[in-house]
Amino acid sequence: MFRYSLAAIAAAAAMLVAPIDASAQQTLAQVKARGSLNCQVGLPTPGFYALSAAGVWSGMDVDMCRAVAAAIFDDPAKVQYQSVTSAVRFTALANGESDMLSRTTTWTAVRDTQLGLEFAGVNFYDGQGFLVSKASGITSARGLDGATICVLTGTTTELNLADYFRANRMTFTPVTNENVNVLVETYLGGGCDAYTNDKSSLAARRSAFPSPNDYVILPETISKEPLGPVVRHGDNNWGDIVRWVLFGMIEAEEMGVSSANVTEMLASPSPGIRRLLGNEGNIGEGMGLPKDFMVRVLRHLGNYGEVYERNVGVNTAVGIPRAGSLNALWNNGGILYPMPFR
Amino acid sequence: MTTPILSNATARAIFYQALTVLGVVLLFWYTITNTVENMSQRGMSAGFDFLDVSAGFGIGFKLIDYREGDSYLRVFEVGIANTLLVAVIGIALATVIGLVVGLARLSGNWLISTIARWYIEMLRNTPLLLQIIAWYFGVFNLLPRPRDSVEWGGLFFLNNRGFYLPSPEPGQGFGLTLIALAAGIAAAFVVRAHARQRLFETGKLPRVIPAMIALVILPALLVFALTGQPLAWNVPVLRGFNFQGGTSVPPSFCALIIALSIYTSCFIAEIIRSGIQSVSHGQTEAARALGVKPSRTMRYIILPQAMRVIIPPLISQYLNLTKNSSLAIAIGFPDLVSVWMNTSLNQSGRAIPIVAMTMGFYCAVSLAVSLVMNRYNRRAMLSER
Numbered sequence: 001m002f003r004y005s006l007a008a009i010a011a012a013a014a015m016l017v018a019p020i021d022a023s024a025q026q027t028l029a030q031v032k033a034r035g036s037l038n039c040q041v042g043l044p045t046p047g048f049y050a051l052s053a054a055g056v057w058s059g060m061d062v063d064m065c066r067a068v069a070a071a072i073f074d075d076p077a078k079v080q081y082q083s084v085t086s087a088v089r090f091t092a093l094a095n096g097e098s099d100m101l102s103r104t105t106t107w108t109a110v111r112d113t114q115l116g117l118e119f120a121g122v123n124f125y126d127g128q129g130f131l132v133s134k135a136s137g138i139t140s141a142r143g144l145d146g147a148t149i150c151v152l153t154g155t156t157t158e159l160n161l162a163d164y165f166r167a168n169r170m171t172f173t174p175v176t177n178e179n180v181n182v183l184v185e186t187y188l189g190g191g192c193d194a195y196t197n198d199k200s201s202l203a204a205r206r207s208a209f210p211s212p213n214d215y216v217i218l219p220e221t222i223s224k225e226p227l228g229p230v231v232r233h234g235d236n237n238w239g240d241i242v243r244w245v246l247f248g249m250i251e252a253e254e255m256g257v258s259s260a261n262v263t264e265m266l267a268s269p270s271p272g273i274r275r276l277l278g279n280e281g282n283i284g285e286g287m288g289l290p291k292d293f294m295v296r297v298l299r300h301l302g303n304y305g306e307v308y309e310r311n312v313g314v315n316t317a318v319g320i321p322r323a324g325s326l327n328a329l330w331n332n333g334g335i336l337y338p339m340p341f342r
Numbered sequence: 343m344t345t346p347i348l349s350n351a352t353a354r355a356i357f358y359q360a361l362t363v364l365g366v367v368l369l370f371w372y373t374i375t376n377t378v379e380n381m382s383q384r385g386m387s388a389g390f391d392f393l394d395v396s397a398g399f400g401i402g403f404k405l406i407d408y409r410e411g412d413s414y415l416r417v418f419e420v421g422i423a424n425t426l427l428v429a430v431i432g433i434a435l436a437t438v439i440g441l442v443v444g445l446a447r448l449s450g451n452w453l454i455s456t457i458a459r460w461y462i463e464m465l466r467n468t469p470l471l472l473q474i475i476a477w478y479f480g481v482f483n484l485l486p487r488p489r490d491s492v493e494w495g496g497l498f499f500l501n502n503r504g505f506y507l508p509s510p511e512p513g514q515g516f517g518l519t520l521i522a523l524a525a526g527i528a529a530a531f532v533v534r535a536h537a538r539q540r541l542f543e544t545g546k547l548p549r550v551i552p553a554m555i556a557l558v559i560l561p562a563l564l565v566f567a568l569t570g571q572p573l574a575w576n577v578p579v580l581r582g583f584n585f586q587g588g589t590s591v592p593p594s595f596c597a598l599i600i601a602l603s604i605y606t607s608c609f610i611a612e613i614i615r616s617g618i619q620s621v622s623h624g625q626t627e628a629a630r631a632l633g634v635k636p637s638r639t640m641r642y643i644i645l646p647q648a649m650r651v652i653i654p655p656l657i658s659q660y661l662n663l664t665k666n667s668s669l670a671i672a673i674g675f676p677d678l679v680s681v682w683m684n685t686s687l688n689q690s691g692r693a694i695p696i697v698a699m700t701m702g703f704y705c706a707v708s709l710a711v712s713l714v715m716n717r718y719n720r721r722a723m724l725s726e727r
Contacts, residue, residue, distance in 0.1 A: 087684050162400045165410075173584075174400040174402045176674045186674070191483050193583050
């Protein structure tokens with residue numbers, strides 16, 4: 001809360017006096033020298049960056065951090081997690097505190113071009129929706145005219161919300177907070193008629209409500225929210241590493257390589273699998289990683305499908321169905337389409 | 343005989359001052375150029391060009407007009423207006439509560455002074471942030487939903503979306519009533535000045551207060567009736583999700599104002615108590631010996647002398663309250679820090695210009711408040727004999 005604002009000031013102040021950093025291209029070397037990856041996630045959220053009672057991080061986005069650490073160190077545990085509010089996420093990345101950011105962040109033009117950031121890809125296609133209580137009797141977002149709506153401040157969600165109501169000539173009163181936990185508490189206390197966020201996040205939050213079945217997510221999706229990992233602008237090699245670890249995990253699912261069969265697949269004659277696992281070509285070495293970096297990732301984390309089902313799939317508390325959604329593979333009705341691994 | 347330039351005190355003083363100025367200028371120059379260079383190296387844009395860009399997010403409470411399509415500059419203004427509103431109302435409330443509690447603390451009645459003491463000790467020894475959150479979640483967020491609002495006479499409504507009250511809507515010719523009111527107030531002042539003159543000349547204080555009240559109210563009421571009562575009240579009505587019409591303030595505003603003014607009132611109460619106790623008891627005894635009434639003793643003898651002790655720390659408390667209002671961010675009240683240094687900073691990504699503008703604002707407000715209070719302090723000091 002307040003200390004995060006202080007962090008923003010400290011970050012800005014650091015930029016005032018810090019000497020000019022000439023080693024923008026050295027992220028990989030710095031990570032190796034440090035012996036761990038500084039990976040930024042958000043305030044604990046089920047499914048994406050959840051924190052267990054024992055202090056262990058897990059989730060879709062946490063697995064992205066772990067995959068990059070596995071590719072570099074062959075050890076997914078070599079990650080220092082930084083949990084900060086949405087409001088200071090980009091400052092913390094831009095000034096070098098974090099090596100990468102993996103925390104349901106939407107890829108937008110302004111963020112990509114004006115904030116010194118580089119989006120490495122998309123690991124979850126999402127869209128914004130509204131959560132209301134069943135008792136309210138609301139069945140459509142069009143029925144929200146005049147409503148009070150809880151929204152996380154400093155997010156694209158906040159802008160989409162205003163756009164949607166403007167476009168449909170409706171009015172609303174926002175109740176904002178930068179801390180998602182405070183906001184949800186306000187919503188559950190009856191401070192708002194609806195809570196808006198990315199639909200995946202609504203499902204994740206609802207799973208932790210005292211009585212999840214009393215709440216319903218409205219059918220409308222009011223925005224495109226491609227969520228993915230982000231790195232600093234200027235270190236293209238580092239961006240490549242994050243991007244191709246992500247593509248590699250999707251490619252592995254497409255080729256049927258998983259954590260269970262990766263050892264057997266090393267003997268596969270298929271040229272595509274041989275390239276993915278580093279038996280052919282030098283994709284890993286070109287980025288400063290060993291040839292078999294994807295073997296490491298797959299052995300520790302598994303492919304994209306495994307990561308999805310483990311964290312947010314239908315068998316988890318979050319329970320977001322994958323089949324038929326945007327997040328299915330491109331040859332399976334979705335739009336998840338990894339660039340060719342060759 | 344002239345002293346050599348090096349041992350001339352004036353020349354040396356000028357030299358060192360020039361050196362200091364040069365050092366400060368160089369430091370600023372280094373900081374600014376280094377920042378700009380650092381930012382451009384990281385692909386971040388500096389500068390204030392984003393101020394004209396449409397902000398695109400909604401603000402939950404605004405004193406001045408704002409729509410989602412308005413510019414960032416407008417957001418800055420909305421934030422300033424909200425912060426100043428909190429500061430002004432907070433300072434007024436804190437002063438009134440502080441004065442009452444401070445006097446209660448000095449009361450000869452054991453029960454009153456003990457209650458006042460407990461009030462002060464409990465509230466000033468817990469963190470303000472905690473109190474703000476406690477008021478928000480413990481009180482205002484737990485109020486009934488709009489349909490079951492607490493209501494007073496069908497005019498005022500309190501629920502977990504805020505406090506709703508009727509707003510006046512002046513019609514044509516209402517200006518005349520205001521003019522009559524102003525004239526009445528001016529006339530009342532003339533009567534008061536006349537009464538004072540009589541007091542100094544004859545030593546008797548004529549009873550003028552009823553006449554003054556009549557002068558203020560009657561002409562205004564008369565004009566108001568003659569012009570056909572050109573004032574309508576916009577009463578809030580429950581429609582759809584919530585009350586429409588009238589004026590309203592959100593729960594976060596209520597929680598913030600109450601927490602800030604109660605917390606600050608404890609310090610003000612102690613300041614007032616110490617100020618009054620600093621006036622020697624002999625003054626009270628002398629006044630009593632001369633037959634001055636106790637109420638007048640406080641007003642004309644004790645308080646004027648206590649003021650010179652009270653004002654300097656009081657200035658600090660007013661400044662503290664203004665700056666503490668930035669804790670609004672914890673409960674999402676859209677004050678300057680919340681809408682500008684948090685939301686706008688994050689939406690536009692222009693950390694440095696935004697932080698600089700915010701700091702500039704708080705600095706300007708604090709300096710302005712202390713300027714006004716210092717003026718007043720100088721006047722209060724003169725009354726010491």
